[in-house]
Amino acid sequence: MKTYMGEWKSGLKNGIPIGMGYFAVSFTFGILAKQAGLNPFESVFMSVTNLTSAGQFAGLTLIASAAAILEIAITQLIINSRYFLMSFALSQKIDPNTSVFHRLIMAHGITDEVFGVSVAVPGKLSPYYVYGVMSAAIPGWALGTLFGVISGNVLPPRLMSALSIALFGMLLAVIIPPAKGNKVIAGLIFVSMVLSLVFTRVQIFASLSSGVKIIIITLFIAGIAAFVFPVKEDTYE
Incomplete structure (x- = not known):
């Protein structure tokens, strides 16, 4: 210890x-x-x-x-x-x-x-x-x-x-070291990169600040990941 x-x-x-x-x-x-x-x-x-x-x-x-x-x-x-x-x-x-x-x-x-x-x-x-x-x-x-x-x-x-x-x-x-040992993390990073690109190209999101864009993408990806790949309660024990 x-x-x-x-x-x-x-x-x-x-x-x-x-x-x-x-x-x-x-x-x-x-x-x-x-x-x-x-x-x-x-x-x-x-x-x-x-x-x-x-x-x-x-x-x-x-x-x-x-x-x-x-x-x-x-x-x-x-x-x-x-x-x-x-x-x-x-x-x-x-x-x-x-x-x-x-x-x-x-x-x-x-x-x-x-x-x-x-x-x-x-x-x-x-x-x-x-x-x-x-x-x-x-x-x-x-x-x-x-x-x-x-x-x-x-x-x-x-x-x-x-x-x-x-x-x-x-x-x-x-971000690379954790992604190399976990396919789920690697996939989520890839999806976040794609969504970040979409948010910079789509006109409807142009007026949003970078901070707000990050929050939207984070909540969306984290929400889906938490539902599809839930973390067991004893993971951090």
């Missing part, structure tokens, strides 16, 4: 690649934040408290356009609402007796990648494992933002585009 420190170290080890990928992606955000008029402290504070690439880039655009606080808040709620679903999923993997204090800290650190490695943990999920992942992911995102603000426009556009691709590579690294 792993100790709290052992769980933390395991999470930290799995979180290092995430932190490295976050550093590359948030570097771009830091440069854009400087162009929008934010100083290093404001930029890093935004990264540490928000922890979402889509939400931060959207928020930065609204800040630069002098949008109202209410508009910014509503936009963030819509874009980041997919994390509600991730929280619901992780709540089924943790011990029911986990305190509210631990739940709140875990909730703050949930991102697509942190969720990906956490939900793939066999058996029950320890909060300390998630803390380990967060210990690598959050500093990577914050430091990347800081270096981006400091560097300004020094780096060439081609290099910035290359850094942005790191996020997609990181997402692939999260």
Whole structure:
């Protein structure tokens, strides 16, 4: 049985690649934040408290356009609402007796990648494992933002585009290993990719934000999968 420190170290080890990928992606955000008029402290504070690439880039655009606080808040709620679903999923993997204090800290650190490695943990999920992942992911995102603000426009556009691709590579690294060992997961990933493509091509869905599209696709696929391939209650025991 792993100790709290052992769980933390395991999470930290799995979180290092995430932190490295976050550093590359948030570097771009830091440069854009400087162009929008934010100083290093404001930029890093935004990264540490928000922890979402889509939400931060959207928020930065609204800040630069002098949008109202209410508009910014509503936009963030819509874009980041997919994390509600991730929280619901992780709540089924943790011990029911986990305190509210631990739940709140875990909730703050949930991102697509942190969720990906956490939900793939066999058996029950320890909060300390998630803390380990967060210990690598959050500093990577914050430091990347800081270096981006400091560097300004020094780096060439081609290099910035290359850094942005790191996020997609990181997402692939999260979903491929579980899919290789489970045909159901592999099939669901394929279906989600097809539906995502459909949602980008069909005109009726064009007005929906990326966050809303993700929620619709997630609820649809997860609902069907839960009905067709139900998970036994003792799976996480």
